Amino acid sequence: MLSVLTEFWQSTGYALMTWQQALMLIIACLLLYLAIGKKFEPLLLVPIAFGMMLTNLPLAGLMEGASTLIKSVDPESASMLMEPTAKALESGIPIEIYTETPGGLLQYFGKGVKLGIFPPLIFLGVGAMTDFGPLIANPKSLFLGAAAQAGIFFTFIGAILLGFNAQESASIGIIGGADGPTAIFLTSQLASHLLGPIAVAAYSYMALVPIIQPPIMKMFTNKQERMIKMQQLRVVSKTEKIVFPVLVTLIVSLLLPSASALVGLLMLGNLLKESMVTDRLSKTAQNELMNIVTILLGISVGATAQAEYFLKLETLKIIVLGIVAFGVGTGSGVLLAKLMNKMMGGNAINPLIGSAGVSAVPMAARVSQVVGQKENPSNFLLMHAMGPNVAGVIGSAVAAGVLLTLFN
Structure with missing residues (x-):
């Protein structure tokens, strides 16, 4: 017993x-x-x-992969085999039997990450839920979205100095874009062995946007700047909203073909929404498809964090570099917004919206709104912050395309 x-x-x-x-x-x-x-x-x-x-x-x-057992068969066993195999043995042809054991469930889910399928599908859903109107109404927001990507390239240099190679450094730096699907897409192609810690770090920092960003925003601004009230944005026409995704796809994809999967699907989703003739497809992309892919992507990302690969010194370095990337991106956006405000007379742009240049949509824009409203309860920055925020989505995809082109 x-x-x-x-x-x-x-x-x-x-x-x-x-x-x-x-x-x-x-x-x-x-x-x-x-x-x-x-x-x-x-x-x-x-x-x-x-x-x-x-x-x-x-x-x-x-997370076990499929395994194949190869077994040689001797002529004495020929009578136990099917007739064609038995005849082959009798004629002196060597025979091997292949027995395949299927892999684990999460290993198959992970194929969508490793093959770069899930991130573009997420971008399709994001595009269908995104209103690019604030960006179109205020094109200067594009500069704020670009400035926030400085964290990516700053951290790339830092990772090189810490001993990572160029492909690994590019994958670590993309964490600064605060865009989980982009981080996964780039890492799966440049440094798949780091997919676990980079994906977990990217999504964790996205979740912690309301905690990480406010201290940085307040560090680079004074109370008077945080109280600036911005003028209402102009109304964007339906034609502009339809032309925008087509134009962006053509310009970015021709300039950076490696970014076309992310940018193309992002803009397709937005076109489905804005065209007003594909409501069923738009709703599917926003709801059913987005929810299904989010579940599969989330489980697959978590499944890459196996103890033997995750608990290493390089994981700690990645986590530290990730927070540096995020901080530099946030600070760069705020500082450029401050500079633009000075150049426009000192009372035109609230620097807080610069922090929304990271592509955590719409969390970063909400943080700008919350911090601004604490200083001035009558201040409404959300729509102004959405301009840099959606520009950051495009900016992180473009940054990924640049890195992929240079180091793939």
């Missing part, structure tokens, strides 16, 4: 769990607490955290 119980215990995950796996399970539970208890981007963090939990369960094998 004792031997049976011992054998049963040794067949359980409890007996084979390592301290590294236990630590990853604790981290997964902490992320679930932040997502559910503190409501930090639950739509992203819940599937990511649960995927992290599933991949670190001993013996579950959810």
Whole structure:
């Protein structure tokens, strides 16, 4: 009886769990607490955290690849085989039997990440939910979205100095764009072995935008600047909204073909929304498709955080570099907005909207609104901040295209 119980215990995950796996399970539970208890981007963090939990369960094998067993067959066994195989053995032809064992479920989900399928589909949904009107009404917002990408290239240099190669540094730097799908898309093609820590860092920092950005915004602005009220944006015509996605796709894709998957799907989603003749497709992209891909992408991202690959010194470096990238991007946007405000007379642009240049849509724009309204309750910056915010989405995709072109 004792031997049976011992054998049963040794067949359980409890007996084979390592301290590294236990630590990853604790981290997964902490992320679930932040997502559910503190409501930090639950739509992203819940599937990511649960995927992290599933991949670190001993013996579950959810991230195991398919395996093939090759077995040679001798002529004496010919009678047990099908007739064509038996005849082949009798004629002296060597025969091998292939037995394939399917891989784990999450390993197949992960194909959508590794093959670069999920990120463009996410961009399709984002485009269908995005109003580019504030950007069209105020084209100067494009400069703020571009300035916020400075964190990407600053961190790229920092990663090189810390010993990462060019491909790894480019993948780490893209965290500064605050765009999880773009980070996954670029990393899967340049440094797939870093996909776990980079994806988790990118999505974690996106979820922590309301905590990370306000101190940086206040550091670079004074109370008077934060109280600036901006003039109402002009009304954008329907024709402008239809022409914009087509024009952006042509300009960016011809300049940077490697960015066409992200930018093209982003703009297709927006065209479905703005054309007013594809309501069913637009609603599907915004809802059903977006929700399905978010679940699969989140689980797949979490599943890449296996203990043996995640708990390394380079992971700590990536997390630190990621927060630096995010901080530099936020600060760069604010500083350029301050400069533009000075050049336009000192009371035209609230520098807080510059922080929305990172592409965490619409969280970064909401943070600009919240911080501005604390200083001046009658201030409404949300629509003004949406201009740099959606410009940041385009900017991060363009930055990824540049890095992919240079280092792929």
